[in-house]
Amino acid sequence: MNHPTPEQPADVVARLRATFRSGRTKPVEWRTAQLGRLREMLTSHGDDLAAALHADLGKSSTEAFRTEINFVVREIDHTLDHLDEWLRPESAPVPAHLGGDATAWTQYDPLGVVLVIAPWNYPAQLLLAPLLGALAAGNAVVAKPSELAPATSTVLARLLRQYLDTDAVAVVEGGIPETTALLAERFDHIFYTGNGTVGRIVMTAAARHLTPVALELGGKSPAFVDRDADLSVVAGRLARGKFSNAGQTCVAPDYVLTDPETARALEPALLKAVETLYGSDPASSAEYGRIVNERHFDRLSGLLDSGRVVVGGDRDRATKYIAPTVLADVAPEAPVMREEIFGPILPIVTVPGLDEAIAFINDRDKPLALYVFSESDTTRQRIADETSSGGLGFGLPLAHLTVSDLPFGGVGESGMGNYHGRYSIETFSHRKAVLAKPLR
Ligand code: NAD
Numbered sequence: 001m002n003h004p005t006p007e008q009p010a011d012v013v014a015r016l017r018a019t020f021r022s023g024r025t026k027p028v029e030w031r032t033a034q035l036g037r038l039r040e041m042l043t044s045h046g047d048d049l050a051a052a053l054h055a056d057l058g059k060s061s062t063e064a065f066r067t068e069i070n071f072v073v074r075e076i077d078h079t080l081d082h083l084d085e086w087l088r089p090e091s092a093p094v095p096a097h098l099g100g101d102a103t104a105w106t107q108y109d110p111l112g113v114v115l116v117i118a119p120w121n122y123p124a125q126l127l128l129a130p131l132l133g134a135l136a137a138g139n140a141v142v143a144k145p146s147e148l149a150p151a152t153s154t155v156l157a158r159l160l161r162q163y164l165d166t167d168a169v170a171v172v173e174g175g176i177p178e179t180t181a182l183l184a185e186r187f188d189h190i191f192y193t194g195n196g197t198v199g200r201i202v203m204t205a206a207a208r209h210l211t212p213v214a215l216e217l218g219g220k221s222p223a224f225v226d227r228d229a230d231l232s233v234v235a236g237r238l239a240r241g242k243f244s245n246a247g248q249t250c251v252a253p254d255y256v257l258t259d260p261e262t263a264r265a266l267e268p269a270l271l272k273a274v275e276t277l278y279g280s281d282p283a284s285s286a287e288y289g290r291i292v293n294e295r296h297f298d299r300l301s302g303l304l305d306s307g308r309v310v311v312g313g314d315r316d317r318a319t320k321y322i323a324p325t326v327l328a329d330v331a332p333e334a335p336v337m338r339e340e341i342f343g344p345i346l347p348i349v350t351v352p353g354l355d356e357a358i359a360f361i362n363d364r365d366k367p368l369a370l371y372v373f374s375e376s377d378t379t380r381q382r383i384a385d386e387t388s389s390g391g392l393g394f395g396l397p398l399a400h401l402t403v404s405d406l407p408f409g410g411v412g413e414s415g416m417g418n419y420h421g422r423y424s425i426e427t428f429s430h431r432k433a434v435l436a437k438p439l440r
Pocket of ligand 1: 120121143144148179180198201217218342368409410
């Protein structure tokens, strides 16, 4: 049997560009039809995707639907509800020197052909959420799923080709060679989610064509716990935020920052919280995930002796299991504090008080998220005003990214650009300035 030669990146981009030039992707009807098809794909094949996510990450079906499939469905619904309003031209006041009969406004133009590169940790959500935003803005899209979540990549490629307009949406599977080849092409926007090292490669490649980028990166997101906080509530929310997806979440609380007394009181509260979530043996809990591959398992194993083990600490390479682990008495320069953990290890670092906590945060890279557990308005306001982070969560980790009307993105080392809801339209469009002056 003859296998067709796989389409080369240059041909894929040329094909999509021809579609874009034809004007096919511009009408709002085309955009909403594509979003509707994507929704149908997710509601009809949610179980296929959930099975793939389980194969790749041991993700439970509940978590797969909550954090990936239904997450994207909600984002589609929100976009369909508001797209007309978001795309409406906005008028601008005209200065007197142009005369009273001139008018001015902005209109959103799609950019053209967009490349979306996704990572493995939420491999469906992080491919589909940018994809739907780019389509809603009227672009053609090349979608590149992560090769480190191969089952999900296969299912997504099959379904997207089946459900979406293949003249305007292409899926390119593969790893570094395939991505490198894609990056040699000229795109009108590149939306990359992943780590900062590759973020730099993407930005360098984009610079050659003067292509704008959004880089959704990671980093160490701190959780500051104030001495006035209700520690059983804090521990429950911290544990859920940290250990979902076995800690492989870009906005997971990376480490706890608190005073020594609160740290001691938090230890038993965290032990209890982990038991409540996963029972006394998390390895046998259907709700607890696994580490994506051996390389990450070995990297994380090397971090387990960075402090005194208060919760968990056990692991099994054969099943890529690392228990939900809490480490106390962790030194600021310990290995676990040197890089983003991206796994189920929660170190507790102590500082004397709020001033030192703020200085600790500001001495390091700007985080993707910062969490604060405090009853004090003054403390909350001081942290809001005196630190910089992609997002800020008071009292609840992770949840800010589920608010479609908030921009999601990083700052500094945690990235640039943002998306979700109307912010996706901003990211994937050019806001064109228009001035009109009557001829008579
Ligand atoms: P990954 O290894 O899957 O890489 C992401 C993508 O980059 C993949 O599609 C991969 O094919 C491509 N890639 C890898 N190496 C490349 C190279 N040399 N040249 C070109 N392309 C290449 O995922 P990852 O980077 O391990 O993801 C984890 C990181 O992503 C963490 O730092 C995490 O915090 C961050 N992250 C950020 C967000 C966010 O929304 N800000 C979300 C999830 C993950």
